[in-house]
Amino acid sequence: MSKRISCKPKTENRKPKIIGLTGGLASGKTTVLNQFEKLGVKTISCDEIAKKVFYGTNVPKKIKKLFGTLNRKKIAKIIFSDFAKRKQLEKILHPEIIKELKKQFSILNSQFSIVVVDVPLLFEVHLEKMFDKIIVVYCKKNQQISRLMKRDKLTKSEAIKRIASQMPMGEKIKLADFTIKNTESLRRKKINSQVKKMLDKII
Numbered sequence: 001m002s003k004r005i006s007c008k009p010k011t012e013n014r015k016p017k018i019i020g021l022t023g024g025l026a027s028g029k030t031t032v033l034n035q036f037e038k039l040g041v042k043t044i045s046c047d048e049i050a051k052k053v054f055y056g057t058n059v060p061k062k063i064k065k066l067f068g069t070l071n072r073k074k075i076a077k078i079i080f081s082d083f084a085k086r087k088q089l090e091k092i093l094h095p096e097i098i099k100e101l102k103k104q105f106s107i108l109n110s111q112f113s114i115v116v117v118d119v120p121l122l123f124e125v126h127l128e129k130m131f132d133k134i135i136v137v138y139c140k141k142n143q144q145i146s147r148l149m150k151r152d153k154l155t156k157s158e159a160i161k162r163i164a165s166q167m168p169m170g171e172k173i174k175l176a177d178f179t180i181k182n183t184e185s186l187r188r189k190k191i192n193s194q195v196k197k198m199l200d201k202i203i
Contacts, residue, residue: 016042016112018105019202020131022122024169025162026147027137028182028191033118035195042112044104046097046119053096062092076152080162094125101130114202123167123175133202136176138169139183178202 021036023029030045037043053059060070066088067075079086101117108115116135119127128134139147141163148159173179178201180194 014113016108017114017132017202018130019114019116020122020127020134021116021118021137022120022134022172023137023182024139024144024166024172025120026144026151027139027169028147029118029120029137031182031191032135032137032180032195033116035192036116036199038192039195039199041199042108042115044101044115044117046101046117049097049100049104050093053093053100057096059092059096063089066092080158080165086165090125098127114199121166123172128175133177134175135178135180135198136169136172137180137182138173139181141169143183144169 021029021033030047033043033045054063054072055070063075064070066085067078069075075089079089105115117131119125122128122131122134144163145156145159148154148162149156152159154162178198180191180198182191
């Protein structure tokens with residue numbers, strides 16, 4: 001039987017296992033992260049950290065100077081068509097996101113046994129050393145394109161271009177310690193079952 005991971009304070013003074021959760025755009029990372037949370041695992045979303053950073057401290061001034069706007073949808077359209085601008089934005093955001101992530105890790109050290117962190121660009125930004133194990137969520141490319149078109153209201157060519165901006169899914173799978181299959185043919189119960197099995201392996 002799979003174990004439920006309690007978020008109660010630990011009795012031993014050991015660091016928690018920090019598990020990185022990644023995958024491609026629209027591969028279903030959020031769905032999997034939510035399943036971990038439902039099982040009592042402490043979770044962190046780097047997308048939520050990015051939103052906080054995007055509007056915090058001196059970051060907005062730098063972004064507005066670079067793009068002339070703080071509208072996230074407009075900026076997304078620009079960066080997926082302009083590689084240089086995308087790299088400039090990453091130089092502004094990534095150090096702040098990593099700083100906030102490390103801060104959250106330090107707070108959690110004496111509280112939780114396992115922490116699962118959703119990091120969309122984990123491999124692209126070379127953050128592997130921050131994590132004890134890495135899980136990659138994957139699906140078929142045609143499903144990824146379809147989901148991204150529906151979610152972000154994109155054309156097929158726009159969706160393909162955004163997916164191509166990241167490391168190919170096959171390469172991410174090779175670098176993973178564990179994988180979770182998240183295809184449209186799989187019901188949420190099966191995703192939950194995969195997550196439970198994953199916890200048994202991690203504990």
